[in-house]
Amino acid sequence: MxxxxxxxxxxxxxxxxxxxxxxxxxxxxxxxxxxxxxxxxxxxxxxxxxxxxxxxxxxxxxxxxxxxxxxxxxxxxYGDQVTRQTSLGQVALPILHELAESTGLTARLALNDDGYPVFVERVDGHGSVRFHATLGQRESPHATGAGKVILAYSPTPLVRRVIGEHGLPRYTDSTITEPDALMDELERVRLVGFGVDNEEESDGVVCVGAPVFDHLGTCLGALSLTGLKADLASDGVGPYGAAVMEAAQRITRTVQGGRR
Amino acid sequence: MxxxxxxxxxxxxxxxxxxxxxxxxxxxxxxxxxxxxxxxxxxxxxxxxxxxxxxxxxxxxxxxxxxxxxxxxxxxxYGDQVTRQTSLGQVALPILHELAESTGLTARLALNDDGYPVFVERVDGHGSVRFHATLGQRESPHATGAGKVILAYSPTPLVRRVIGEHGLPRYTDSTITEPDALMDELERVRLVGFGVDNEEESDGVVCVGAPVFDHLGTCLGALSLTGLKADLASDGVGPYGAAVMEAAQRITRTVQGGRR
DNA sequence: TTCAGTGTTCGGCATCAACGAACATGTTAA
DNA sequence: TTAACATGTTCGTTGATGCCGAACACTGAA
Structure with missing residues (x-):
């Protein structure tokens, strides 16, 4: 640094x-x-x-x-107030509950902190394990579903800066460590509308994230679902991707439509 | 003051x-x-x-x-760490989940802060309403299930001091506002093993709390279940009282048994 | 009792936190 | 466009005060 x-x-x-x-x-x-x-x-x-x-x-x-x-x-x-004061957190909470309940996975809301994902709210599912996701600190931008989504909808200069200062440290065999590969991945995220972390941050853990926008089209943050790969049905993360996207779009609409 | x-x-x-x-x-x-x-x-x-x-x-x-x-x-x-650093919070979280799931009510853990209850962890149930219980601040000692429990198992001088400095402000028609009546109520709590708040802090809201002790018998805090009176079955809070007591005792055993 | 460890008190010095006017900024109104 | 206003920032100056370190008080163990 x-x-x-x-x-x-x-x-x-x-x-x-x-x-x-x-x-x-x-x-x-x-x-x-x-x-x-x-x-x-x-x-x-x-x-x-x-x-x-x-x-x-x-x-x-x-x-x-x-x-x-x-x-x-x-x-x-004060920490509790940080969550509560974010208009996003307010509208997101019940939706996180829904998601966690219907999928059984851990649902979280990350905010966009200058290109990095910061989780501010978490609702555990009924799944076997419980993820000790720490709130309030910057997580990996390149190895989490939420991080990829936030980068995917950020201006390219910001993306380059984040990659420059954070680097692309390897966590598992699947971690994306090449800038070009990451740029391709971000393109793919924009195409399908949600981001996937397929054991890229932690072995055996998968995660899907979808973006939330404000009325100007800026990406405020991302919704994400996290679970064990072993618990997934044979059809992969596809159904979950659709679910987070739908939920994130609902939040986006509420944020854009609702006053304050 | x-x-x-x-x-x-x-x-x-x-x-x-x-x-x-x-x-x-x-x-x-x-x-x-x-x-x-x-x-x-x-x-x-x-x-x-x-x-x-x-x-x-x-x-x-x-x-x-x-x-x-x-x-x-x-x-x-940091706020997240406060929860995490409390050995109580660690062991209580899964149990709170169980309670919330089996009863459908909001389950919370309060710590004993010099005679006052301070909620540090909360798991919402599937109930109709969601209580905006603020974390980290002192709640009413005389009008909540958790507060009564903590007072009931505190030394009398501390109880007197808390009553002296906090007073017994009235929130609803059912609030206990007389010191003697409160002392009787605390005696009752010790007798049955759990505390009840029957619309004493908020109309239509009921709550039961049960104590958690350390290895010296000091009351570390209380587990509580909160819900709408309208949602209760005809047999009242009895079954819930038994459930929180059982859960609180499990936490007590873990805290007393576990090293660290 | 002695001892080693703690946290607390106390005066003195030099730092530096606080101020307020002057400046740069960008938003609003005419 | 201009002008007026608001904002946040910069900059010396000065007095308060944050910081230190040694001496004190307290606790618990040997």
Whole structure:
């Protein structure tokens, strides 16, 4: 990464957010102040003050005794609002439920984050396994159904930029790692109207995605269905592709038609 | 509220978190810098620097053109981790799915946040309505199934403190507003093993909750089932009470037995 | 009890967060 | 097209304050 730019950040705010990150990485057990301070490069006293402020707002939870810092409920509250505030998420939720129920697969909604897919909503199906799909972080643009769909309906310069900065890392034998091959694949997506991930990100896992547009034709995000290849009927992903497309089109119509 | 204490907060961090709060309240449409700055009591330039820092970490999303600030995906990511990092949330999720599926009601897991119930996980049932239960914020301790359960298994001084600071606000005709009546109700909860909210928080909505304990017998939180009274069979909430209790006990056993 | 580990308090210094006017931008109105 | 207005950004200046580090208090274990 060629060091994007130094937009003169506010140091103490950056420190506080670094603290959050360290605590998040620590996991369930939390961190003590002594191991936190050096990891963010501050004196104990300074880190204590910042952490205390975060805790006062509910972003951290201080667990007694032997104070251990964990993530606080405020993050959950705000995170929930992110989903809720997206007009897309609102209209998509019931449709995700329908999809999950009728297909038995895991249905998800990804938003277009500057060319990358970010899952913001998930409804598990009744299937055997449960995918620990993390919400809120950028997923592979080239190896997921949702990612391919978003790229397919993005302007070419953006596609090139995403490929340039993210690369095309190989996850499985089927992962597309050649830019030209990916461009062909995107063309195919535009042709059939939905994207397929055939064990390209994870062995044994397949996924289909379909695009959602706003009134200007910009791709807002993608709906996707994920399942185990072993669970698929012999006729492949075709029926599921049709189902996500139909559902995504319904969302598109609602978004375009409904005010606000 | 008698102004708890001024624990000497870090001003710039507090400002940044205030900004997040303002943006969150703004909703889907976001806020512009001009309306944000006065609302947090800062100069435009200062607010801009803070907001920019938040955006750099993904806590805010700057939407062009006419820069509008919205909540960023990082909040979603961290919020998701809060759920995931709770060992409870991990083991509870599949059980919530079971409950929602077998009863058709909305199943939720609340954690004990110093005597208050905070919902951290939710699985909707197939029922007619969908409850917009917000995650991550303190709910009524005296008017929800989960809240009553948590209070019922908390030490009396804590119960008194919660009643003192939260009061017993009336939401419906059935809300318990007298401390003595609430204490009797808690006794009843301990007797039958689960708590009932019979249209006490919202007309037409009923709810049952059952406790989850750790290995020391501390109440970690509560499982709850919520549905419309109109949808209930003639035999009332009894069967559901038995179901949540059984599920909660299974979680308790897993938590107590499992290492980590 | 002693000891090692923790988190907290305290003063002092230099940083830098906050300000506000001047600038650049792009949107609206005439 | 022009003009007026609104927005967000830039830029020194200055005083507040975030940061440090050593000394203190506390806890739990040996």
């Amino acid at each position: 060629p060091n994007t730019e130094p937009p003169s950040l506010v140091k103490s705010v950056a420190h506080a957010l670094d603290i959050l990150d360290v605590v998040a990485r620590a996991g369930d057990s939390g961190v003590t102040l002594a191991e936190l301070a050096p990891r963010v490069g501050m004196a104990k006293s300074s880190a204590s003050a910042s952490a205390r402020t975060l805790a006062h707002y509910g972003f951290l939870h201080i667990e007694m005794p032997g104070p251990r810092f964990k993530l606080g409920f405020a993050l959950l509250r | 008698p102004n708890t204490e001024p624990p000497s907060l870090v001003k710039s961090v507090a400002h940044a978190l205030d900004i997040l709060d303002v943006v969150a309240r703004a909703g889907d449409s976001g806020v512009t810098l001009a309306e944000l700055a006065p609302r947090v009591g800062m100069a435009k330039s200062s607010a801009s620097a803070s907001a920019r820092t938040l955006a750099h970490y993904g806590f805010l999303h700057i939407e062009m053109p006419g820069p509008r600030f919205k909540l960023g995906f990082a909040l979603l990511r």
